[in-house]
Amino acid sequence: MVEQLSEAERAEALDGLSDWDYDEARDAITRAFVFADFSEAFAFMTRVALLAEKADHHPEWSNVYNRVEILLTTHDAGGLSGRDIEMADAIDGLVE
Numbered sequence: 001m002v003e004q005l006s007e008a009e010r011a012e013a014l015d016g017l018s019d020w021d022y023d024e025a026r027d028a029i030t031r032a033f034v035f036a037d038f039s040e041a042f043a044f045m046t047r048v049a050l051l052a053e054k055a056d057h058h059p060e061w062s063n064v065y066n067r068v069e070i071l072l073t074t075h076d077a078g079g080l081s082g083r084d085i086e087m088a089d090a091i092d093g094l095v096e
């Protein structure tokens with residue numbers, strides 16, 4: 001069973017994720033990505049989808065043309081967990 005991060009664990013994890021914002025209402029993290037055009041944005045989404053399937057951990061997201069907004073939270077834990085932090089790190093790795 002995956003556990004929701006404690007406040008201290010969350011603070012430490014967020015320290016290492018400077019490009020992500022904490023959404024207190026959802027106990028989630030969010031980041032917006034902007035690409036040159038829709039093709040680039042959709043290629044990124046495809047890569048994220050493959051990561052998500054591999055990890056069995058799926059983002060909430062939206063796409064408008066060249067912009068992709070991602071929210072990560074763990075439904076099974078009722079809030080932010082280590083799985084979200086790992087997924088955020090992996091997603092960041094795609095755009096570094």
Ligand SMILES: C[C@H](O)[C@H](O)[C@H]1CNC2=NC(N)=NC(=O)C2=N1
Pocket residue numbers: 056057058059072073074075076077
């Ligand atoms: C059965 C399956 O492992 C679960 O429903 C997985 C699927 N993907 C998931 N994704 C996210 N974001 N949170 C979850 O709790 C979750 N659970």
